[in-house]
Amino acid sequence: MATPHNSAEKGEIAKTVLMPGDPLRAKFIAENFLTDIKCFNEVRGMLGFTGKYQGKEVSVMGHGMGIPSIGIYTYELFNFYDVDNIIRVGSAGGLKEDVNVMDIVFAMGAHTDSNYGFQFGLPGTFCPTASYDLLEKAVNIAREKNVKFHVGNVLSSDAFYKKCNESELYKNMGALAVEMETVALYMNAAEAKKNALTILTISDHLFKAGELSAKERETGFTDMMEIALKTAIQL
Incomplete structure (x- = not known):
């Protein structure tokens, strides 16, 4: 069943979906890591593909920039397309001193300055977190690959260009990096009782x-892509 944002029909999307912000990164992953690929979506240029990785069906689809955009796409995947697991594979700006460009960050939880969570009507402050099963599998794969990684909380911000920048405050509270999507992914997964994980590659440092170029961000994050794909086929 197609939506205003996704032309796929039921059955065209795998149970596990990798989601980069950049649809061209989705295309890169599909063309370089998957076999038997089929494009299931081109609406609004948000490319989506299903193929096989080491014999298991996996999908990859862009989610765009920002909390509202990923909020739409992940809600539809979880609730309309019966997707069980979403792994965001994105870029982020480093905050802590020991986090460097090209390091990998696994987002255990997400702080935010966004109002996205207000829609759920929860009292107090909801703390969205990754699904532990996905996180554990991905960390173990990173250890096997011997890549440098960090596990901890990130800041999901509504704004890229900020008049009042709170990044240093969050750094002092232990946030590893800043990005713009994870909090919506984790909240949508929690409400839908599905699984989610964000894996980030540091593209710059605040x-x-x-700092990496746009092209390097599109095609250079192969360690992260392989970790996500190897996690996907264990699910």
């Missing part, structure tokens, strides 16, 4: 030099 407090020291170093």
Whole structure:
């Protein structure tokens, strides 16, 4: 059943979906890691593909930039397409001093300055977290690959260009990196009783030099992609 944002029909999307923000990164993953690929969505340029990785069906689809965008796409995947697991494979800005460009960050939980969670009508402050099963599998794979990684909380911000920047405050409270989507993914997964994990590659750092180009962000995160795919086929 198609939606205003996704032309796929039931059965065209796998139970596990990798989601980069950039649809061209989705295309890169499909063309370089999957076999027997089929494009299931081109609506609004948000490319989606289903194929096989080491014999198991996996989908990959862009989610766009920001909490509202990923909120729409993941809600539809969880609730309309019977997707059970979503692994975000994105970029982030480093906050802590020991986090460097090209390091991998597993987002255990997500702080936010967004109002996205207000819709759920919860008293107090809801703390969205990753699904432990996905997190444990992915961390073990990263250890086997011998890549540098960090596990901890990230800041999901509503704004890229900020007039009042709270990043240093969150850094002092232990946040590893800042990005723009994880909190919506984790909240949608919690409400739908599904599984979610964000894996990030550090593309720049807010407090020291170093920054990747747009092309490097599109095609250069192969360690993260392989970790996500190897996690996917264990589910």
